[in-house]
Amino acid sequence: MQKKQGRGRDGKTRLLRAAKQLIRQQPFDNITIDAIVKAARLSRPAFYYHFAGGKEELRAELVRCGIVKEAPAQDTRAIILEAALRVFARAGISAATLDDIATEAGVSRGTLCWHYHSKDDLLLAVMGQSSPSQALYHTLDQIEQDMQQGVLLDDEAILHRIAGAFYDRFVRHSDLLRLLVLITHTHPDFTQALVQKIGKGRRRISEYVRRRQKEGAFRKDIDAELFVQIIAMAFFAHAVGQGFNELLPFAQLSREDAINQMVSTLLYGIINRDPPTPAIAEEET
Secondary structure: OOOOOOOOOOHHHHHHHHHHHHHHHHHHHHHOOHHHHHOOOOOHHHHHOOOOOOOHHHHHHHHOOOOOOOOHHHHHHHHHHHHHHHHHHHHHHOOOOHHHHHHHHHHHHHHHHHHOHHHHHHHHHHHOOOOOHHHHHHHHHHHHHHHHOOOOOHHHHHHHHHHHHHHHHHHHHHHHHHHHHHHHHHHHHHHHHHHHHHHHHHHHHHHHHHHHOOOOOEEOOOOHHHHHHHHHHHHHHHHHHHOOOOOOOHOOOOHHHHHHHHHHHHHHHEOOOOOOOOOOOOOOO
């Protein structure tokens, strides 16, 4: 039985030769699989027979052959995602175009579409990589690790770290916050997924507050979830309203001053200042 066309060793050689010829005319990222198989006079199934991992497997083979310099596709994807975040936040999701994003990223539309086929693909990738809770998760993990290793952390130190995580994620990444606001109005399905991811990190802080309430350190009449929401919303509002906030006194505070004042205010309100109620001995009969 004859081998199917292009599935012998000669087929792989023809694909590599075709890719090499096309690379002389344009960057590898701009070349499509259809262009490669057309130049090699083979079919797409023949291409995937030799390169089951698609174009990135072909890239790896070309790197090994010294035909192209190693340039991880992840770098290109990261550049595109960062550009998409800026364009979405600046122009809005509906008004943003793939051409706008490609221009912002400094790549061709073909390169962008090779990695992401639509605006929804891009939006999903942006939100998956840029979750507003990532910095918070890292901070909470570090606090737990420090405590397990015997590092003494009081409530002020713990809340300072938590407030710092909120500040860094919100104020320093205002594009992401503006995008989140837009998504709540235009993509309710995305909103539900985001709420679940955000809630996971905040629940861990709420659990810490409730534990301290049970231990008598924090007032029991303070709602733990509201306590966490106050921290988040203070920095969220500051980030979303950049520009307008420059007219307000809060904007003049440095990062450390803003965090210190937030923690001091919250601690003053939540610390239990009532003396413990002494146990009443049973009267002897």
